[in-house]
Amino acid sequence: MPNSSAEGGLPSSLVVARRGDIAILRLSRPDKRNALNDETVRGLWRFFSDLPEDLKGVVLCGAGQHFSSGLDLSEVVDHDVVRGISQSRFWHRTFDEIQFAKVPVIAVLHGAVIGGGLELACAAHLRVAEASAYYGLPEGQRGIFVGGGGAVRLPRLIGVANMMDLMLTGRTYSADEGQRLGISQYQVADGDGLAKGLELANKIAGNATLTNFAVIQALPRIAEADPASGLLAEALMAAIAQGESEAKNRLRDFLEKRAGKVVSA
Ligand code: 1HE
Helix, strand or coil: CCCCHHHCCCCCCEEEEEECCEEEEEECCHHHCCCECHHHHHHHHHHHHCCCCCCCEEEEEECCCCCECCECHHHCCCCCHHHHHHHHHHHHHHHHHHHCCCCCEEEEECCEEECHHHHHHHHCCEEEEECCCEEECCHHHHCCCCCCCHHHHHHHHHCHHHHHHHHHHCCEEEHHHHHHHCCCCEEECCCCHHHHHHHHHHHHHCCCHHHHHHHHHHHHHHHHCCHHHHHHHHHHHHHHHHHCHHHHHHHHHHHCCCCCCCCCC
8 A cells, every 4th residue: 555645745765554453664765775864764753653543553664685774874974963963863752752652563573673773673562573684783883873762772672781792793693592682572484574563463452552551651661760650650550541441341351251361372
């Protein structure tokens, strides 16, 4: 499905398709390995800051052989410090729109997931990696630094020491290593990522709306709060969620044997 005005006039490097309640947003600049230029990042901001009301989830993926080769290096060679700061701050605002989107965002990763591409993936709520996925932060080799929130989000997934290793030595992690370290939550065969992403998005769309809101909006902030404030916020969020009729119906469904049990996978 071509981009419509409902998708806010996105650049050709971003292609949206609807599958029922879920939008598939594809980075579509494969000739440049989905390098993230300013136009693409502005398009990401427009898309995530104005999601359709009826949308229940987004699956973010990449066209071609790679998810993304990161920052478009051709656009930054002539940046001065001030331009560098404003570009990084815009990436921050854009990736915050993703992390705090009103619906869950699932990134499907394959091939190179590098630099700013990895930072983008880290802003999603879940990551599905195909076997071909590999991760790198070649900023050290390029003489630059992460600027898309990676210094904040990636250590929370893999720890500061592993991020230092990626950046200082230029090593890469394979899909298996990324799964073990916590970059991806699901690993699938090549070509199966989109189906898995859609399956997860549809499953999550079946949750109570307020629970999904709490998980996306409240949980990360509670996890980073001082414990006393975090516990208070948790209690308030729990009470608000329980107070909804949707929660009461779901609890009654279980108690009256109409809901499924929790069984091992
Ligand atoms: C690019 C970019 C790019 C490819 N910016 N143009 N990211 C990097 O340092 C990764 C750089 N890219 C690569 O290492 C490789 O391109 C890949 C391993 C991803 C893919 O290799 P390959 O052989 O499939 O493709 P290619 O021939 O290297 O690239 C195809 C074209 O895309 C080529 O242009 P062409 O005009 O010669 O056809 C490349 O120059 C171009 N291309 N990647 C610009 N990244 C917010 S701060 C974040 C900081 C970072 O992200 S640093 C990491 C940057």
